[in-house]
Amino acid sequence: MNNRTIKWSGYTWNVKNSSTNKWGPGPNYFSGSTENVWVDSAGRLHLKITKRNNKWYCAEVYNTQTLGYGTYRFFVDGRPDLLDPNITLGLFTYDGTSADAAANNYREIDIEFAKWGNPKGPNSQYVVQPYTKAGNMIQFQTSLSGNYSTHSFLWTPTTIKFLSLHGHYSKLPSPIEWYRIKEWTYRGGDIPNTKNEKVDINLWLFGGRAPLNQKETEIVITKFQFIPLAN
DSSP: OOEEEEETTTEEEEEOEEEEEETTTTTTTEEOSSEEEEETSSOEEEEEEEEEEEEEEEEEEESSOOOOOOEEEEEEEEEEGGOOOTTEEEEEEEESSSSTGGGGGGEEEEEEEEOOTTTSSSEEEEESOOOOOOEEEEOOOOOOOSEEEEEEEEEOSOOOEEEEEEESSSSSSSSSGEEEEEEEEEESSTTTOOOEEEEEEEEEEEOOOOOOTTTEEEEEEEEEEEOOOOO
């Protein structure tokens, strides 16, 4: 399913490739082509949903390393708040290899921009899987004031703190109220331990459905930053 890797933000990433059979999420076709996933001369990651030969192809990359507890920060260049209702941008961790992955909800922690096919629905959510459990998900509306936004979660053994900001910031701006889009701290019983999870970024079609606007879509991630949890 993977036949290509890229170097980006100081890490090596696998490029998902399932161009002949549909895979989750969706399910969808995922292309490993440079038309769908590439790093530009400025070091920015591009993910693009394309249509070729009457088939839609999505894009996904995931880190080759397990990073563990700490801050996962994504610097987005684009307008995920304006995505087509059938398109999802996911910024998350996922463990698909451990023997106990399913029992631990695949160690999945999500920041997602999606309307799940509903043009009038909220366009953003923070999730600690399983999302079906009360208190494990919060949905909200993102309305960006420009193309730059920063989205992060701080994962510890006892809490997961999510934060979205207008603009790009490696350090918290002050006063944070001027820049904050949303903030949420999860203290529930489904905080996963760390094992073989990888940080993952994908741009995909809900239910494998074509975009309502029938347009190809591109999102740019300027960089990814990980700060290990201090001992």
